[in-house]
Amino acid sequence: MLVIVAYNPTGGRAGRRAAITALIVGALGLLACGKSGSGSGGAAKEVELLNVSYDPTRELWRDLNEKFVAAYEKESGTKVTIKQSHGGSSTQARAVIDGLEADVVTLASFLDTDAISKKGLLQPNWVDAFPSRSLPYTSTVVFVVRKGNPKAIKDWPDLVKPGVEVITPNPKTSGNGYLSFFSAWGSVVLRGGSRDDAIKYVTQLYKQVPVLDSGARGATTTFVQKKLGDVHLAWENEAHLEVREAKGELELVYPPISIRAEPHVAIVDGNVDRKNTRQVAEAYLKFAYTDEGQEIAAKHFYRPTNEAILKKHADVFPEIRLFAITEIARDFPDAHKQFIGEGGVFDTIYSPKK
Amino acid sequence: MTVETAEVRDAPRAKSAATKIRRAQQDPAWLRWSLTGLAVAVVGVLIVLPVANVFAGALAEGAAVYWKNLVDDPDTRHAIGLTLTVVPIAVTANVVFGVAAAWAIARFSFPGRTLLTALIDLPFSVSPVVAGLMFVLIFGLQGYFGAFLRRDGYAIMPYLVAALLVLLLAVAYFVFRPSHPRARRGLWKTPPLGLAFVFATVFVLLVLGQQAFEVWPANKSLKIIFATPGLVLATAFVTFPFVARELIPVMNAIGADEELAALSLGANGWQMFWHVTVPNVKWGLVYGIILCNARAMGEFGAVYVVSGHIAGETDTMPLRIEKLFQEYNMPGSFAVASVLTLLAILTLVVKRKLEDRIPQSEQGRRTGAHP
Structure with missing residues (x-):
């Protein structure tokens, strides 16, 4: 608006005026874009989680995600979308430290998860936050x-x-x-x-x-x-x-x-508290401990920590x-x-x- | 020619003479053939075979599976879409910056000109991985702006948008202003101080306006790395030199004469640029865009570092190929690779077609343009 007021009375030729109009339209369009971008989200009951993991667990988590999303929607009515990020375990830890907004990390070794904890993104006693020292599978x-x-x-x-x-x-x-x-x-x-x-x-x-x-x-x-x-x-x-x-x-x-x-799992406290996803993230990781989750782990050749299910697959x-x-x-x-x-x-x- | 006429007159003797001359001029046949064979073999093994292998691998399980690999996997679809989003933005930005930089370097002499020329070449000499890490160090959570961006990142947007608009406004003003002082009337006559005041006012009003209407969300983290803006930044950085590098020699070769003539005949900046400069450097510009585009699409290293590897969100085509490959999904990775290769071949075909259309007179100017 201001732009129009300042630049209308130039009285230049038609071509110039067209160019300036285009400029103003572009500017307003840009503002509109920003507005619409910020407006979306928050209204519908949908949650998005990001699971940062290491390379070989792709198929495992793909299966677990599918089952969890269905189970959680039935239980609470909330629709969850889970995004996966895979890579070398320490590279992934580094990315979370550098600001990759992971809700949960499921990395290959204690060292990598602990490195994130040292930067204050995980609570210090994260190892005891979940059963079996935060190990759904070994x-x-x-x-x-x-x-x-x-x-x-x-x-x-x-x-x-x-x-x-x-x-x-x-x-x-x-x-x-x-x-x-x-x-x-x-x-x-x-x-x-x-x-x-x-x-x-x-x-x-x-x-x-x-x-x-x-x-x-x-x-x-x-x-x-x-x-x-x-x-x-x-x-x-x-x-x-x-x-x-x-x-x-x-x-x-x-x-x-x-x-x-010991590929530990953990909730990235620094991120879930800001994104307001703690509840879903906890349910998500707990799902890996259910009988269904343990069976999926066994199917992908990870040793379930549930003794009974491990015995079943002896x-x-x-x-x-x-x-x-x-x-x-x-x-x-x-x-x-x-x-x-x-x-x-x-x-x-x-x-x-x- | 002379040898041929001699041949007609005195066939046998002339023929042996001609052979002798040819022998003296040429290397022995075995050498010629083995060298040619070597060159063909090298090209075949290093270029033709791998490219053919990409398509063979992609189609190994039939065309139906190939199509399914490309279309049925949402992550692959997203990767193709993402590459086709990131690349045009990066290339557009580089065209704007490249033209501006080439213009400044070729037409003006100012302190720091050599430094600027060297800086333009920097992305060529810096490893892409280092380029990516650079952005992580700046925008990462542990980096300089990380904490701020995470806490209330969008607070910077009003300033950024306002600065961009005011810059556009200023450029437009000076570009459309009549070049001769006596031809300036009305607002075009505003003195520099008045202009500065107007621009500053517009800037402040734009910032306040955006803040008053809450255009941007408050206390929300602005994701740069591990999101699309980071991918664009990394790609643009790595491909920055192409346009400028192509344009500088062309602009140098053409010189400023025609532009000066246009100005002295009363053209304003825009008219001079659009009717004189652009037609002159057109082919250099097109060539730069094509190279820039080709490099941007295939960029891996820098993008790898800033991507965060979120499937269906920040995986570009090259990253997706690597991921599929790591999942032992050979047909899938080859299918995406074949699309990337096809895009590259398409780029080369366009380049070849355009080269055919370049007038002879400009070909000479263009030859100096290779970096």
């Missing part, structure tokens, strides 16, 4: 071998037999990578080996790794498509998929002992000794610092192949 590291297991790999010591090539990603950059390292370490020290024995074992183990990929998917490609190596140290859920996809070319081997991987999840990280270190940050961090054990034992 996972572990298992072996995938070629058809017929030609190198007869059954247990951790078999990996360092001469001529065996091991595929595992870089512990520095990959969750799968450091969990494999912790598993290998634990397999020695928890069977009575000394620290020196463990160092000797992992030194030999990483000598037998022909390529150290940066991530879990890269290692899978190396093992499955490029057909390198004799054994692949993989996430349990990934290993199941890998074997199923290979149609008989690969086999799964459960070592008698391995680490318990054929898929053979009972092996899963040790907690606290058995080889104080906690996850401590283990990471000791073994993987700058100047840790891994730095002293591994030298890249020239």
Whole structure:
């Protein structure tokens, strides 16, 4: 309006006037856009949640989301839309720290979730906010071998037999990578080996790794498509998929002992309080603990924390000794610092192949 | 020519002479053929084969599955739509900035001109990932403006919109003002101080107006990164040099003579720009837009960092391809890749068609334009 008053009396030629009119119309259009953009939302009873997760959980959460949305609408009449964001676990944690407005995070390791908590976006005792230390499901590291297991790999010591090539990603950059390292370490020290024995074992183990990929998917490609190596140290859920996809070319081997991987779930308090979504977010994560949610987890080869349902699927999840990280270190940050961090054990034992 | 006439007169001797000359001028046949073969093989293996493979992979399970992969997946549909939204905005912004920057650099000499030229090239030399991180450091929650944007981000919008409008107004005023002082009448005669006062008043009124009518929501977070604005910013940054880089040499080669002539004949700024400058640099501009567009559509690195990877919200086509690939959905990822490739091929076809239409006289001017 003001613009018109100020610029109408120029008395220029028609072309000029047309141009100026266009300018004013454009300006008013822009304002209108802003207005309409802000006007929408809030009226209808609809909630949108953002679940920031890591790469391999895509199919799992797709299933869980579908079932939860239906169940929640029936229960409360609120229509929920759940958006998913997947990527490398620590990249995702970084994004949430940098302002990605996640309502819940379902990341691969304690370290990543805790990093967000350290920035004040999660309450300090987030681990105890949900049952079973905020773990609706767990996972572990298992072996995938070629058809017929030609190198007869059954247990951790078999990996360092001469001529065996091991595929595992870089512990520095990959969750799968450091969990494999912790598993290998634990397999020695928890069977009575000394620290020196463990160092000797992992030194030999990483000598037998022909390529150290940066991530879990890269290692899978190396093992499955490029057909390198004799054994692949993989996430349990990934290993199941890998074997199923290979149609008989690969086999799964459960070592008698391995680490318990703990992909915690958490509500991002800093975001849900601002977006007013706490109630839905809590219902969402609790859904993963229901029998239905636990069955879905099992279907996607994640070990349900509900004992009864885990027993029911004993054929898929053979009972092996899963040790907690606290058995080889104080906690996850401590283990990471000791073994993987700058100047840790891994730095002293591994030298890249020239 | 002379060899041919000699051939007619004295066939056998001349023929051997001609062969000798040709032999002396050319490398031996085996060398020629092996070099040609090598070049063809390299092009075949490095370019033709992978491109063909994209389409083969996309169509591996039949045309019906291909179509289903593209149309039935809402996330893929959204990714295509998002790319087709982000790219035009980024390219438009770069055309405006590119023309302005090229104009300033080619026509005026001012302190900092060399620095500006170097800055225009900066996005070429900076890794796209660094470019993305830069935006995270500025707009991220831990960055300089992060906390403010999150708390009450829209508070900045009245100022931004008002500044943009006043800038447009000022540019329009000076561009449409008669170039000769004696031809200026009425409002065109406003002295500089008066103009500054008017612009300032308009700015203040616009800001107050927007605030009074509550055009923008209060206490709401304004999402820049991990949302579409961030994608546009990152894409525009990475593709910034293309238009300016194409225009500067063209403008330099043409010189300011015709523009000066237009001004001295009484044209105002707009008339000079539209009737003299634009026709002169048209092909450079078109070429710049095409390159900019091609690069913007394929941009991965910078966008990867600022996207947040929200399926169906901030995944552009290249990001979607990577995601499908990671999900072991080869036909799906190849299908999206084939669309991206088709768009790129389309761009090249348009470029080729346009090159055919460039008048010979301008081709020389254009040759210097490659960065």
